[in-house]
Amino acid sequence: MVAAEAGVSRGTASRALNGGHSVSRHALEAVEAAAEKLGYRPNLAARSLVLGRTGSVGLVVSETDERLFTDPYFASVSRAVHSELLRHDVQLVLALAQSSSERERMLRFAAGRHLDGVIIISVHGQDPLPAAIAAAGLPVVIGGAVEGPDRELDRIASVDADNRVGARAAVEHLVRGGRRRIAHIAGPLDMIVSRDRLAGWRTVAGATAGGAGGTLTEPGEFSEASGAAAMRRLLEREPDLDAVFCANDLMARGAIGALRAAGRRVPDDVAVVGFDDLPGADLGEPALTTVRQPVHAMGRLMAKTLLDMVNGRVPDPRHVVVETRLVVRDSA
Amino acid sequence: MVAAEAGVSRGTASRALNGGHSVSRHALEAVEAAAEKLGYRPNLAARSLVLGRTGSVGLVVSETDERLFTDPYFASVSRAVHSELLRHDVQLVLALAQSSSERERMLRFAAGRHLDGVIIISVHGQDPLPAAIAAAGLPVVIGGAVEGPDRELDRIASVDADNRVGARAAVEHLVRGGRRRIAHIAGPLDMIVSRDRLAGWRTVAGATAGGAGGTLTEPGEFSEASGAAAMRRLLEREPDLDAVFCANDLMARGAIGALRAAGRRVPDDVAVVGFDDLPGADLGEPALTTVRQPVHAMGRLMAKTLLDMVNGRVPDPRHVVVETRLVVRDSA
């Protein structure tokens, strides 16, 4: 420790640079001056080796960078997580993990103690990554629902929106508006979020149009283009549909474009409801009726929960579901 | 080292887990089996302490998360950087650094040897971060131009597009098309990119409309909304303008919207040229004439250059400028 070259011993220097407890004013000033003069930077690798802490947590996105940078949802979540971490002086490390080889690398990275904990969003299928990281001893917070054995692991927590309830509210709103042939553009069916929103829709729509309402669905991929494509397929299958509930706002925007291209007016001919209430949903033409997810609050909660776990506290409940709310605008 | 519990000494185990050189088949297998059984994960913090290498590099974006997730430019760059790093088995760590306190944290993070090197894009003003990181002994690659003393530092390299030339080509194209009152929507003037594109425009436009062409400019912030706002200001100042060159595609899109809202046809009344040629530029209505920047190649080059420097090679030249190319489509 070069700073010790400035008068005192390494122990004293270390104390001075950290809290400054139990150090005389004189020594403290000498150390600070020396550190300044030498441009001293503590080696964080060494520090984390002895402390068992790195002071940084990861936000891993199991998604193509395409979607990461395209869907405002991720922007909102990262912003929320980031701002919460800053308050606790913790560094955010954003990492992509699309392919399984990248997930494997991520696992090595996290398990190798480069991180104190990990937040994972956009989990597809039953991704082994969360459980693997937890098995390596790191706390994991999942943004979204958790099923199966993972749910029981003490090191895994989650923050999810009440997707089923939200979806049901959306479709009930359409029914109240007199719509009968209500279609659904779903998200990728390997994601629990998608299946939950689908289930919420089916509960209500299955009771309309003589039960046929429960089959009128096409999957998309949460992107605008995939929403437009799904909408075209639905129109082909069922030209008479009078409403469509989309699993997110981006697909809703795509659906509106496709409807217009097909000569339908929104909401006169076909009503459209989205999910998320992302920034901008209120601006488009027409303004989008959608289910609001408190994304910012959820992001902060994920961060806060993770930090709690990093500090050895097990949150109770470990799995929280936050409320959503229907926001009625012009499109339905 | 727990793996040593499986028969051999720690040294042998270490050799077995790494190259496997100078280790008997028998010992090697024993160690591998033990590692597998114990779910052994090397502690990367310890490894980087002794090796002086972490195997990860940072991509820091001095930008709001808003823009990071909104401007497809960042998506393209990160994708390129990421893919190149993967080939070399290096972990990408994405980090935001908007405020100066976040930059300070980033500096501690990098200087603390959590990273082997750093790529910085979207540098505003003369950000002290690059020089500070370089001073801490880490190699830095800047995406964009470098001015002043930073340019001479051995540890700083850069990859930039020939913004002046590209801008000039765009404006010359407008002149050839018979346009005379050619306005410019600039980027934030604290960025060299913006000033370079502005200068390219001024070179040519300054010679049109009796010299008045060189003053008809308004700054934006590279976002669609700021492009629209700048366009409105320009129309107010100069209702007769017949063309506008925008410092990026996003602002060009915003400008087109504002022009239409003001009742001007594009390109009939006003021609519009952008910069970047981002995915989607060819799709909109009208398809955008723009200056193509080889973003993917630039991203890969940044990554490759950084890895070279991490390995002790100093690239020559240290500052490279890549060519851009005008892509003529419908909007001008």
Place this chain on the structure above:
DNA sequence: CTGTTAGCGCGTTCAT
């Protein structure tokens, strides 16, 4: 309040 010592987990020399 301060100096000393030990040890975090690893790769690597040097003997053997």
Place this chain on the structure above:
DNA sequence: ATGAACGCGCTAACAG
């Protein structure tokens, strides 16, 4: 081919 010992830079625990 292998084992023992050392040191990376740091903090914590213990003496003084």
